Amino acid sequence: MKIVIKNKSELPIYEQIEQQMKAQILDGTITEDEQLPSIRQLARDLKISVITTTRVYNDLSDEGFIISVAGKGYFVAPRNNELLRERMLCEMEDSLEKAVTNGRNAGLTDDEIVMALRKFMGE
Amino acid sequence: MKDILNIMRFDFLTAKPLALGGMIFTVVLFGILSMLFSPLIASYITFASMIFVIPLQGIADKSGFHKLYGILPVKRRSITRARFLYIFLVHFLTELLEAVIICIAKGAELYRFLPNQEGETMIMVKESFADTRLTLLMMFGIFTALCVLFSYMEMMGQIHGRENEFKIIMITIGVISLLAFLFTFLSEHDLIPVIKLPNLPESVSGMITLGAVLNVIVFGICLLFGEITANKLAKREL
Amino acid sequence: MENILEIQGLCKAYDDFALKDVSFSLPKGFIMGFVGENGSGKTTTIRAILNMANIDSGKISVFGLDSVTDTISIKERLGVVFDSLYLAEHLNVRQIEQQLKPFYKDWNSEEFFSRIKEFDLPDNRKVGDFSKGMKMKLMVAVALSHKAELIILDEPTSGLDPVARDELLDILAEYIEDENRGVLFSTHITADVERIADYVTILHNGKVWYTGTKDELTESYAVIKGAEEDIPSGLKEKFIGFHAYRNGFDALIRTDNLEGIPDSLESEKASIDEILVYIAKEEKHERHS
Numbered sequence: 019m020k021i022v023i024k025n026k027s028e029l030p031i032y033e034q035i036e037q038q039m040k041a042q043i044l045d046g047t048i049t050e051d052e053q054l055p056s057i058r059q060l061a062r063d064l065k066i067s068v069i070t071t072t073r074v075y076n077d078l079s080d081e082g083f084i085i086s087v088a089g090k091g092y093f094v095a096p097r098n099n100e101l102l103r104e105r106m107l108c109e110m111e112d113s114l115e116k117a118v119t120n121g122r123n124a125g126l127t128d129d130e131i132v133m134a135l136r137k138f139m140g141e
Numbered sequence: 142m143k144d145i146l147n148i149m150r151f152d153f154l155t156a157k158p159l160a161l162g163g164m165i166f167t168v169v170l171f172g173i174l175s176m177l178f179s180p181l182i183a184s185y186i187t188f189a190s191m192i193f194v195i196p197l198q199g200i201a202d203k204s205g206f207h208k209l210y211g212i213l214p215v216k217r218r219s220i221t222r223a224r225f226l227y228i229f230l231v232h233f234l235t236e237l238l239e240a241v242i243i244c245i246a247k248g249a250e251l252y253r254f255l256p257n258q259e260g261e262t263m264i265m266v267k268e269s270f271a272d273t274r275l276t277l278l279m280m281f282g283i284f285t286a287l288c289v290l291f292s293y294m295e296m297m298g299q300i301h302g303r304e305n306e307f308k309i310i311m312i313t314i315g316v317i318s319l320l321a322f323l324f325t326f327l328s329e330h331d332l333i334p335v336i337k338l339p340n341l342p343e344s345v346s347g348m349i350t351l352g353a354v355l356n357v358i359v360f361g362i363c364l365l366f367g368e369i370t371a372n373k374l375a376k377r378e379l
Numbered sequence: 380m381e382n383i384l385e386i387q388g389l390c391k392a393y394d395d396f397a398l399k400d401v402s403f404s405l406p407k408g409f410i411m412g413f414v415g416e417n418g419s420g421k422t423t424t425i426r427a428i429l430n431m432a433n434i435d436s437g438k439i440s441v442f443g444l445d446s447v448t449d450t451i452s453i454k455e456r457l458g459v460v461f462d463s464l465y466l467a468e469h470l471n472v473r474q475i476e477q478q479l480k481p482f483y484k485d486w487n488s489e490e491f492f493s494r495i496k497e498f499d500l501p502d503n504r505k506v507g508d509f510s511k512g513m514k515m516k517l518m519v520a521v522a523l524s525h526k527a528e529l530i531i532l533d534e535p536t537s538g539l540d541p542v543a544r545d546e547l548l549d550i551l552a553e554y555i556e557d558e559n560r561g562v563l564f565s566t567h568i569t570a571d572v573e574r575i576a577d578y579v580t581i582l583h584n585g586k587v588w589y590t591g592t593k594d595e596l597t598e599s600y601a602v603i604k605g606a607e608e609d610i611p612s613g614l615k616e617k618f619i620g621f622h623a624y625r626n627g628f629d630a631l632i633r634t635d636n637l638e639g640i641p642d643s644l645e646s647e648k649a650s651i652d653e654i655l656v657y658i659a660k661e662e663k664h665e666r667h668s
Binding site for chain 3: 214
């Protein structure tokens with residue numbers, strides 16, 4: 019597991035960690051059933067508040083990415099691809115919606131927005 | 142009690158690196174002199190014991206010990222009391238050391254190896270080796286005077302602050318000189334009975350008893366000064 | 380949740396300064412940043428916790444024990460780091476260890492010397508000749524060698540270089556991994572506590588201005604900027620430390636007052652440092668008006 023915290027980021031620290039952990043769980047860097055560091059270990063390693071890491075683990079459990087095993091700690095949840103896929107789709111839609119709104123606010127035409135998207139996709 | 146011993150040990154370890162060398166030098170120098178010329182000289186070692194006491198307050202101020210006193214799991218009173226017991230102990234141990242040196246000096250009689258055995262100085266040397274009472278009087282006298290003086294100064298310094306220490310010393314010296322002058326003046330004019338050596342115990346053992354009593358009194362004075370200081374400081378903030 | 384430190388209604392008046400009704404508590408297992416500008420009362424509060432200052436009223440408990448009557452048993456389990464060294468300057472680390480050892484039941488010499496080694500402190504040099512960072516680490520080593528369950532740090536980082544400050548954060552992060560411990564970290568360099576602190580107490584003028592989790596603090600306040608004529612009516616009263624200059628203004632505002640503000644006003648989350656600055660500005664206004 020690799021986590022990089024940017025102090026100057028506009029995103030709160032807990033969100034930065036959540037995003038990076040999710041990405042690593044999804045792309046398999048953190049494998050299924052792998053034991054995660056404890057809340058306090060993670061806080062120590064990253065030199066951040068225990069409350070922050072507690073929040074990260076709570077959020078990730080709520081979203082089904084990790085599970086807490088009483089007395090043992092936190093593990094990556096067994097892959098439930100359908101659920102995760104749905105969630106990723108949801109997030110994509112949100113981001114697209116935001117992108118479109120921002121684009122329109124900036125005065126772009128719909129075509130220009132699609133062009134911008136294509137450019138991102140490397141076409 | 143354990144606290145007090147720990148603080149005394151703490152004070153000793155604070156002073157030791159600064160004082161030990163000087164103390165050893167003094168003991169060796171005065172030890173040799175007393176063995177050769179007069180056992181009486183050994184009493185002067187008491188003056189050196191002040192190097193175990195005087196630097197303490199300066200170090201405490203410079204090193205921020207008031208903060209340490211706030212952190213250590215020790216009562217404020219124990220810290221104050223320990224300082225006074227420490228002063229007594231330093232002087233008392235020096236006194237014991239002097240007694241040992243005096244015994245060795247008298248036993249060894251090294252003056253026999255000095256040149257010019259028939260000279261006038263030799264007569265004085267021999268006299269002083271013979272007069273055990275005077276030797277003991279010096280030893281007990283210097284011990285009493287210095288130990289009381291230092292615990293008095295410690296009390297005044299702790300209560301009124303070290304900045305005033307010089308003033309306190311001057312006033313103390315002034316008062317003592319005045320009393321001494323008064324005493325001499327009165328006795329010169331036969332207004333009070335003069336304390337002469339003959340008034341003191343006739344025998345060596347009597348002299349030792351007197352010394353023991355003096356030691357106990359000095360110990361009591363140190364405890365008393367310690368208690369007064371502890372009471373004065375109890376409410377003060379660190 | 381059990382509190383390792385709890386202060387209720389602490390009052391203490393000096394001729395020129397007073398702590399007024401200071402109350403806050405630190406649950407076991409967490410780090411609290413204790414911030415405020417110089418002279419806000421942080422050190423006086425810490426001195427009261429240590430029973431070095433006599434409190435006028437209020438109650439302080441540490442480990443559930445009373446700070447006045449149980450001060451000895453509290454100190455047995457307490458580690459303290461001050462802004463300056465409190466040890467004999469002419470002694471070396473070994474001699475210091477000799478001195479302190481008998482005072483603590485749980486003193487562990489092995490632990491002490493392994494810390495000294497870990498912190499790269501020479502054991503044969505006078506501690507008075509140590510750099511500021513080395514002195515700080517020596518005090519931390521002392522605190523860690525008698526199994527202290529609560530460490531109180533009073534401005535340990537003032538005058539320290541960034542490397543030494545970072546090292547201290549490493550040490551504290553490691554220390555708090557044990558959930559039975561606690562840390563009260565007083566500082567006016569808020570960057571030190573911005574990341575690592577779980578709780579924050581802001582002291583201002585002898586009073587508690589905020590106490591609670593750090594996340595709630597940083598989420599509750601924002602810095603708002605823009606042109607003065609764009610401020611909707613009624614909003615200006617909610618500003619804290621309003622500051623107008625030729626091309627606009629800036630101020631601190633509670634985030635719940637941000638709803639419905641015009642797009643022409645920019646807002647961004649406030650750092651603890653910024654919060655402190657605006658509190659000070661607000662007070663200046665009050666004094667002038």
